Amino acid sequence: MRGLSGKSWVVLSELIKPEANKILSLGPVVAQILANRGADESALDLRLKNLYPPYSIPNLNRAVDRIKRSILKKEKIILFGDYDVDGITGIALLYKFLKAAGATAIPVVPSRQSGYGLNKKLVDKFSKYADLLITIDNGTTAVEELKAFGKDSIVIDHHNIGEDIPTTILVNPKLIEDLPTEFKELSSASLVFYLTAVLSKELNMSYDPRVDMYIPAIGTLADFMPLNVLNRIIVSYGIRCLEYIQKGLIVSHGIKALMETAGINGAVTSRDISFSIVPRLNAPGRVSRPSIALKLFLAEDEDRAKAFAKKIEEINQRRKLIAQKAYELALKQALSQEDRRFIVVVLDSWAGGVAGILAGRLSSMFQKPAAVFAMGDHAVGSVRSANGINIYEGLSRISHLFLRWGGHAYAMGLTIEKEKIPIFKELVEEVFVDVQDLPTLEIDMSLQPESITSSLVEDLHKLEPFGEGFPAPTFMCDCRLVPISYDENRLELRSDKYNLFLCWDKDLNRKILKKGRIEGKVAYQIDLRNPKRLILVDVEDNG
Numbered sequence: 001m002r003g004l005s006g007k008s009w010v011v012l013s014e015l016i017k018p019e020a021n022k023i024l025s026l027g028p029v030v031a032q033i034l035a036n037r038g039a040d041e042s043a044l045d046l047r048l049k050n051l052y053p054p055y056s057i058p059n060l061n062r063a064v065d066r067i068k069r070s071i072l073k074k075e076k077i078i079l080f081g082d083y084d085v086d087g088i089t090g091i092a093l094l095y096k097f098l099k100a101a102g103a104t105a106i107p108v109v110p111s112r113q114s115g116y117g118l119n120k121k122l123v124d125k126f127s128k129y130a131d132l133l134i135t136i137d138n139g140t141t142a143v144e145e146l147k148a149f150g151k152d153s154i155v156i157d158h159h160n161i162g163e164d165i166p167t168t169i170l171v172n173p174k175l176i177e178d179l180p181t182e183f184k185e186l187s188s189a190s191l192v193f194y195l196t197a198v199l200s201k202e203l204n205m206s207y208d209p210r211v212d213m214y215i216p217a218i219g220t221l222a223d224f225m226p227l228n229v230l231n232r233i234i235v236s237y238g239i240r241c242l243e244y245i246q247k248g249l250i251v252s253h254g255i256k257a258l259m260e261t262a263g264i265n266g267a268v269t270s271r272d273i274s275f276s277i278v279p280r281l282n283a284p285g286r287v288s289r290p291s292i293a294l295k296l297f298l299a300e301d302e303d304r305a306k307a308f309a310k311k312i313e314e315i316n317q318r319r320k321l322i323a324q325k326a327y328e329l330a331l332k333q334a335l336s337q338e339d340r341r342f343i344v345v346v347l348d349s350w351a352g353g354v355a356g357i358l359a360g361r362l363s364s365m366f367q368k369p370a371a372v373f374a375m376g377d378h379a380v381g382s383v384r385s386a387n388g389i390n391i392y393e394g395l396s397r398i399s400h401l402f403l404r405w406g407g408h409a410y411a412m413g414l415t416i417e418k419e420k421i422p423i424f425k426e427l428v429e430e431v432f433v434d435v436q437d438l439p440t441l442e443i444d445m446s447l448q449p450e451s452i453t454s455s456l457v458e459d460l461h462k463l464e465p466f467g468e469g470f471p472a473p474t475f476m477c478d479c480r481l482v483p484i485s486y487d488e489n490r491l492e493l494r495s496d497k498y499n500l501f502l503c504w505d506k507d508l509n510r511k512i513l514k515k516g517r518i519e520g521k522v523a524y525q526i527d528l529r530n531p532k533r534l535i536l537v538d539v540e541d542n543g
Contacts, residue, residue: 003441003523003538004511007367011476012036013445030459032445033473042229043470044462046236048210050229054194057183058175063154064198066132066169070103071203075131077105080118080138082188083285084356085222085278085293087137089189090156092297093215094136097196100207106130107298109290117406118145127151137188140172141406156195158188159406160392171195182230189219190234211250214241215297217465221270222278224410226469235270235465242268253305254296261309269528270465271472283316286353319354324488326351330358330372331507334365341435342428343370346379346421356382356411365507367439369394369432371414371424378403379421383412387435388469394431401427410468441538443523447475449495449534457531464528472525474537481518481539493518493536502527503536512539 001009018028018035026034026041034040054060070077079094081087091107098105106129110122117138123145126133132152139146139155146153146166154169161174171191173183186194193216197209217238220231227235244250246259246268255277259268262276284292292311299305330345337343343362351358352374362370363386373381385391390409399405401424405414416424466472481493481501491509493501501524503509512518521540527533 002541004541005508005538007439007441007538009443010440011443027459029456033463036444037470046233048233048237051233052182052230054198056179057171057173057194059169059171060195060198062169063171063195064202066152066154067199068202070132071101074104076129077103077132077134078126078130079105079107080133080135081109082137083110083290085281086187086189086219088281088290088293089215089219090136090192092294093189093192093196093212095298096212097207101203101205107294109294111289118142120145120148123149136192142166156188156191158186158191160408182228185226185228185231187216187219187223187225189216211241214238214255218273218277221273221467224468227465227467232465239268239465253302254299254308257305257309258296261313267529270467274467280312280316283319284312287319287322288315323354323357326354327358327361330362334362340429341368341432343368344425345372347372347374349374349376352380359384368435373421375418378415379418380415383414385410389435397431398427441523443476444473445475446477448477452526452531457528460526461528474523474525476521476523478521483513486513501534501536
């Protein structure tokens with residue numbers, strides 16, 4: 001079977017059979033979904049007591065001791081992060097903690113124009129003010145910059161380690177090869193969570209790190225961290241915190257205002273975070289000043305929080321317009337590369353802020369790694385993985401081409417000389433030889449819409465959170481669909497068996513509208529906040 005999207009459908013229930021006792025205890029749908037993900041009931045046990053203890057994280061205790069000393073001595077601390085959501089959430093969480101501990105700390109977020117990570121100019125400024133520099137979601141490869149700083153520093157980061165290790169207190173799980181994979185797949189914000197949990201005990205504070213778990217939860221989903229058991233616990237509890245924020249049981253004026261602006265009410269899902277909260281928090285860093293997102297997190301009164309949320313909404317609308325214009329240009333280039341194993345798109349400098357969005361969208365569409373470069377003085381690119389391909393490992397083999405580079409297995413940033421784009425295109429084809437030519441869509445099982453009961457929806461809620469490595473369930477059914485309304489963002493379709501289907505895939509929408517009426521098999525997901533609304537993923541291409 002093949003969809004209008006161009007993807008070949010793989011129905012997992014035809015290949016994977018859950019054990020009979022699992023079907024009896026969990027029901028056929030949940031048992032099938034867990035079996036498809038290679039998981040068992042332990043994936044449903046997301047109690048906080050199952051969090052791994054933090055003490056095996058390399059240099060965590062050294063960082064705790066140094067920050068504790070800094071707080072007690074009233075030293076000046078600079079927190080320097082990244083402009084994407086994982087860096088912003090990490091800064092927000094640590095700054096909130098340090099402020100509660102009475103520390104003197106200043107958060108600094110670079111702009112996309114000033115570039116990712118530390119540079120000599122910043123280090124010179126910091127050295128004149130700070131007694132301690134803490135970098136979050138960057139710094140692992142800043143060997144020369146941290147040496148030039150000349151004072152104590154701490155790096156809290158999850159990016160891969162280069163050939164040289166900086167002279168610093170490096171809190172990075174990837175320092176230890178045989179550390180459990182779950183630690184290596186933590187976001188930087190989650191590493192900060194562990195740090196603050198230990199620090200609060202060391203300082204005998206009344207601060208409860210659990211009330212801020214929505215912050216690392218957002219960072220985890222924003223950075224596409226695999227939802228292993230550790231990350232599932234963090235995100236699950238973070239979702240609960242977001243619901244408490246809505247009810248006023250946890251105070252976070254900024255996130256409450258942002259959820260209201262985004263139309264998130266009642267039960268919160270991982271989809272709400274990934275598709276509503278994260279894009280809004282990312283928008284200022286892409287087309288404006290990322291400090292606006294940080295100020296939203298730290299806002300201490302409702303009016304100020306609402307003003308920041310309103311500003312972010314305006315910026316997000318601008319980001320959408322830029323992203324759509326850039327996407328149309330990027331897609332045209334990508335479609336001419338369907339026979340390649342690695343998609344490479346080159347755009348003008350104005351598209352730099354949305355390069356990561358475009359790379360993610362293209363890698364998802366073509367099920368291949370994709371790089372999108374924005375051409376300025378140099379070619380600055382964002383790279384995204386597909387189908388679990390380790391892009392870091394592959395690209396490290398041609399790192400001699402790069403002026404700057406960093407990231408992890410699923411997402412990377414790199415800078416090269418513009419003249420080297422053609423050789424980059426050649427070499428990535430040689431490096432990524434195992435990429436399949438035909439993109440696939442994995443479907444969990446057949447499920448007719450009339451079988452979606454309140455009991456089933458409740459069971460699917462228990463499978464939350466969904467994300468990288470633990471995707472939202474995708475089902476297949478037979479039905480007739482008729483388009484009833486269309487705007488630039490979504491297509492609404494009426495079905496003969498169900499109330500409403502929504503499709504957010506603009507490319508698929510164009511193909512559906514061209515056909516007019518759909519009759520046959522469709523692939524869909526269930527909107528768990530509104531199960532009367534099904535999310536159309538693909539439509540069988542029956543000619």
